[in-house]
Amino acid sequence: MLKANQPDGFDCPGCAWGDPEHGSSFEFCENGVKAVAWEATEKRATPAFFEANTVSQLRQLTDYELELNGRLTHPMRYDGASDRYLPVSWEDAFAEIGGILKGLDNPDRAEFYTSGRASNEAAFLYQLFVRIFGTNNFPDCSNMCHEASGIAMRQAVGVGKGTVLLEDFEEADAIFVIGQNPGTNHPRMLGDLRRAAIRGARVVVFNPIRERGLERFSDPQDKIEMMRGGSTDIASHYLQPQLGGDMAAVRGMAKAVLAAEDAAVAAGLPPVLDHAFLSAHCAGFQEYRAAVEATSWAEIEDQSGLRREQIERAAEVYIKAERVICTWAMGVTQHLDSVATIREIANFMFLRGNIGRPGAGLCPVRGHSNVQGDRTVGINEQPPEDFLDALEKHFGFAVPRRHGHNVLAAIGAMLDGSAEAFIGLGGNFARATPDSALVEKALRRLKLTVHIATKPNHSHLMPGEASFILPCLGRTEMDRDAAGGSQLVSVEDSMSMVHGSAGINRPASPHLLSEVAIIAGIAEAAVGSAVVDWAELAGDYDRIRDHIEATIPGFEDYNKRLRKPRGFHLRNAAAHREWQTPAGKASFSSGPLPEETVHQRARKGEGRFALQTFRSHDQYNTTVYGLDDRYRGVYGERQVIFIHPEDLKTMNAGAGERVDVIGEHDDGIERIARDFRFVPYDIPRGSIAGYYPELNVLVPLGSAGKESDTPTSKSIMVSFRRRNAA
Secondary structure (H helix, E strand, O other), X not given: OOXXXXXXXXXXXXXXXXXXXXXXXXXXXXXXHHHHHHHOOOXXXXXXXXXXXXXXXXXXXXXXXXXXXXXXXXXXXXXXXXXXXXXXXXXXXXXXXXXXXXXXXXXXXXEEEEOOOOOHHHHHHHHHHHHHHOOOOOOEHHHHOOHHHHHHHHHHHOOOOOOOOHHHHHOOOEEXXXXXXXXXXXXXXXXXXXXXXXXXXXXXXXXXOOOHHHHEEOOOOXXXXXXXXXXXXXXXXXEOOOOOXXXXXXXXXXXXXXXXXXXXXXXXXXXXXXXXXXXXXXXXXXXXXXXXXXXXXXXXHHHHOOXXXXXXXXXXXXXXXXXXXXXXXXXXXXXOOHHHHHHHHHHHHHOOOOOXXXXXXXXXXXXXXXXXXXXXXXXXXXXXHHXXXXXXXXXXXXXXXXXXXXXXXXXXXXXXXXXXXXXXXXXXXXXXXXXXXXXXXXXXXXXXXXXXEOXXXXXXXXXXXXXXXXXXXXXXXXXXXXXXOEOOEEEEOOOOEEXXXXXXXXXXXXXXXXXXXXXXXXXXXXXXXXOOOXXXXXXXXXXXXXXXXXXXOOOOOHHHHHOOOOOEEOOXXXXXXXXXXXXXXXXXXXXXXXXXXXXXXXXXXXXXEEXXXXXXXXXXXXXXXXXXXXXXXXXXXXXXXXXXXXXHHHOOOOOOOEEEEEEOOOOOOOOEEEEEEEEEOOXXXXXXXXXXXXXXXXXXXXXXXXXXXXXOOOOEEEEEEEOOOO
């Protein structure tokens, strides 16, 4: 672990939180240790494992039980007659995969999924192969998490990435944390929040569920605190809005800020707003002010679930702070109106000029370690024209221009038969996506499924006519180049820092290939080498980076800068107050609040609740490390529903009672998550929570964010059925 997140080591395969410029040999967290241990396990899923278990038998295992079997060691091909995966040579696997792809009557009949664990080099090579093949079908994990952040921020500030550096957290006077649980999802962030709180910065949290790590945090890197059993208060203010109520809460704060401005002007005091910033850098302020004034406090309170005085106290923190950072995650992005909510966050930050100066800015916190980098290097179903122009000019082939499929569109294409092949570069597509039963049906009707993976997962157990599991090296493992030297890959964190990663462990099997080598092998078989010498690129990743440098702005001297300690920063125009928007300025949005949120709809029906899915503390995305969630007091199980004690009383139910959870989406499809236990918890009445992927079966494909097309996994209408009911 002393090599994790170090200049001469490997990037943690967990979250995308940034690494400090000043460095530390202990830049890892409990979840990072779990991620590395999960990858470096001595357990092996060999051909003997697959010989002993049919696919039908393996489907009976939980996600946790299945991945406990360890690292994949050989390429495997599904044999329908025996219902087993059998060993196959790499050469035969590549040849058959390439043959099926070439046999499709249209390249758009193939879907090419990417997980955020893929490196920049693997992702760039993947998108290059797929575009030479002839499609922009790039369903990507970002479609299911931060798509709304990218869209909203491009509209508001012209750049779809965060505008802050990690060092800005050392200068902020206030940090607003909205819809985010760092303790489970990116624990190293708690260290930065703790240091901010110690020096007096205010931390204002908006989160429906009370999370222990945001209240108090014991830093494992603080030896004195750990020896004394102490902890540090994190949140100075903790507000619990109803699910879907964040936009109303932020608008309420803006309303309080504007009222304070009017009071200051009337009293002859200094203004509250940053008028110089609004005048020089913003468009649409007056329209936004009119929209805020037209929004009543009654509407704000009803939709947010918060009292006016709570919101005004949070706004007072903002007013008194000279430098403010606002961070958010999937608690904001997985709703119907996520884009509008993030635009409202940007509006709020514009009021006092909190973008484009030290200690202030917008900070969407990504999940997987390179989900942001994959998008930067071209994993995009709606690629910008200048990127396509650069590819076409540099490589000399006709690049497909029509937009491709995102995740939900890809699933739809599989279901209606217009897609016939699926290749997954990492991840666990079937368990990460909504409507689990429909996704299983979609995958099993395909001509070809290919999964590039390190461990067996449930997606592998939904084979099409021809199905392959191709085992790859992990981030922690040595990757040798053609001359026997160590290959270096790169990733981009949430702060747009690009840094190198070089594995140090011996590969789990001599039969493993790197992600880059696997992509190159498939590409050679499917499209040939007339445009690209795939073997040359797989043999020396510096050559891949040369191509990235030639086609993507910001990567000048890529190979040289990557080898500097801590890597380099991709310049963010918005952080320099350069606004690449149609208006040429930071742009306010002035729409109304949502007509109705999920909790407002739920309370109209008797016995209905608004459900959000989230991770346990012993989990990272769909990977389950264990069955405990000690932060929330749950041990040895995952099929639980967190619910307010008064809601249990209203239903004449008790703690520990077991129920089926029934989806209430009005599309005629029955969705049931069976046998879940009630856990009383501090959560707003009418709102409930539980773990994914177990509850993904309740998330409808037909419910997606406006503009973002992201599944609404934090806005699910459900009811309960007692297990002893007829």
